[in-house]
Amino acid sequence: MATAVETLGKLERRLTISFPLTDVRTEVEKRLKKQAKTAKAPGFRPGKVPIKMVAAQYGYQIESDVLNDRVGRAFNQAANENQLRVAGFPKIEPKDAADEGMLSFEATFEVFPEFTISELSGVDIETVQAEVSDAEIDKTIDILRKQRVHYHAKGVAGEHGDGGEPVAAAGDRVTVDFTGAIDGVEFPGGKADDYQFVLGEGRMLPEFEAATLGLKVGESKTFPLAFPEDYHGKDVAGKTADFTITLKQLEWAHLPEVDAEFAKSLGIEDGDATKMRADIKVNLEREVAGRVKARNKEAVMDALVAATEMDVPQVMIEQDSERLAEQTRADMSQRGMDVSSMPFPKELFATKAERRVRLGLILSQLVGENNLQATSEQVKAQIEDFAQSYEDPKEVLKYYYSDRNRLGEIEALVLEENVVNYVLGKAKVTTKAVAFDELMGNNAQA
Template sequence: MATAVETLGKLERRLTISFPLTDVRTEVEKRLKQQAKTAKAPGFRPGKVPLKMVAAQYGYQIESDVLNDKVGRAFNDAANAAQLRVAGFPKIEPKQESPEGTLSFDATFEVYPEVVVPDLSAVEIETVQAEVSDAEIEKTIDILRKQRVHYHPKGVAGEHGDGGEPVAANGDRVTVDFVGVIDGVEFPGGKADDYTFVLGEGRMLPEFEAATVGLKVGESKTFPLAFPEDYHGKDVAGKTAEFTITLKQLEWAHLPEVDAEFAKSLGMEDGDLVKMRSDIKLNLEREVAGRVKARNKEAVMDALVKVVEMDVPQSMVAQDCERLAEMTRQDMTQRGMDVKNMQFPTELFATKAERRVRLGLILSQLVGDNKLQATPEQVKAQIEDFAQSYEDPREVLKYYYSDRRRLSEVEALVLEENVVNYVLGKAKTTTKAVAFDELMGSNAQA
């Protein structure tokens, strides 16, 4: 049986559930007898262990399981009878005072809020668009060339030339020996032999690179270097060292020509440069479309969060905080960090978790009210779109359709896209053109 539901706050409720103690004892005894059929103990054949010994070994756990089952069932029955939509998990506490022969518990919980989506025709949303021009294609080709750079001794004649005067300059790869001292004393990390880096990439401090520029092989230079106050090496941060550097090897960068061989290195078997540029454009357009979609989705989600007012169940926020913490722990572990015993403060994830829960409730309401569920055809089309960038599209389809969890992730993406398209179809939208570089430099995530 259950008492009437008490309202403790906007979403918080409480009810008392109770049931006869004899029901618990009867069920415990039934489960103990069932356990006894397979119980093992030294000196007894399986299934012949005395019930008292079975009770001593398994009684506490069985009684705990029975209570959890009884309380859970009683709570669900009471919530259903009261037509309550329970959010999260209830907090169950035994009552201090119960009628004789009765077990009573207080269940404190939250209910789902009422989600009212206002007239979307009054909502203003700015969307973005971007184009892929020839300049972006050429820039991408330059990046691909740099990824395939190879080096030759500078000043030595070869198949591709000599690279010019054998003096270190930006873009050259240099191999050096160096040693640094502070107040005449070498310091840890201040010395290296055969250290290689490319001038102009910013791997070394500016003073170090500036001292290297202009050197010839075999030449040395001594120079002061002031470490920044925020330098990662705390022992030298904010101090000035004196370095001596010796150039041992100097190589110039040769970028491959944009020719048939270059096209072949990108997968064009026939070395067709026109097809190469066409494929690069297609890939860029696919990437741009994805980023535009992400930016516009974020704009829609921001608008929904702004116009739909509601109280968010904190129990659901707490659960999502735990999920985000676990996702962070897994991500850090995959990066090789030992975070097994690290505790993540809840406040680190509270803002993001509340937004996720709020959006989940809004999207659920919109989907239910407007029949925006993902159809099998939409899911298949989305997977086929994923598959376009893979060598064997059939394997991609098999990958998703062989795992219900993966398929659910695609369904969720399609559902969100349905909501975005629905909202954009109702709202007042304006479109802003964004530069390619600005778009590709953004990491929009809804």
């Protein structure tokens, strides 16, 4: 039996569960007898071990299992009878019983919140859109050319020219020897031979690059270099060193021409530059569409959170914080980082976890109230859309349909898209045009 439910807070509840001690003992004896039929012990045939020996070996675990089962069943029955929507798992603690023949436990738990989603017609949402113009295609071609750059000795005539005057300039690849000293003493990491870098890429400190500019092969230069206070090398951070640099090799960058050979290198079999540009445009438009969809989905989710007031079960936040901590640990480990001694306190993930839980509750209610579940046709269409960018679309379909968890991931994506479309169809929506570079986070110029 269970007592009346006590309200401890907005979502926290408590009830006491009691049942006869004799019920537990009867069940324990029943399970011990069943265990005795297969129990083994030295000097006894299987199934002939004395019940006292079986009880000594298995009694504690069996009694624990029986208590867990009885408490769990009693709690679930009480929750159903009181129409409680329990969030997470209850905290169960033993309690002194008023009757010696009874066992009592106190269950403290949280319930799901009751909330109302605001009238969506009064919700303002700003979405974005972006276009792919010839300028974006040109930028992408420039990036692809830079990825295929090759270098020639500067000042030496060749098939592509000599690269101009043989002095180090921005864009050139240089090979240098250098030595650094602080107060006349060389320091670890301050010396290198045949060190190679491209001027203007920012790999070296500004003073280092500035000193290299204008040098010819064989020339040396000594210059002061002040390390920033936040420099990664703690031994030299905030200090000034004297460096001597010698230019050993100077090469200029030759970018491939945008011709048939270049187009072929990008998979255009006949080398048609027009087809190449069309292919690049299709890929850029697919990327833009994906990023626009992600931005607009985030705008919808932000609007739903802002428009819905609710109390979030703390137990669900804690559980999701733990999941996020473990995911972060696993991700870092897969990248080759040693995380064995790194702390991952769940408190660091609490804010993100609360938003995730809050959104999950909102989406669940929206889906249930408006029948927005993912259909099999929508799931198949989503997978087929993914498959378009792969050489063998059939293998992509097989990959997802052969694993229920993978299929569940697609269903979740479709469900979210259904929610987004539903909300956008109800809310007050304005659309803002954003520049390609802004949408892409300037990655297009990387």
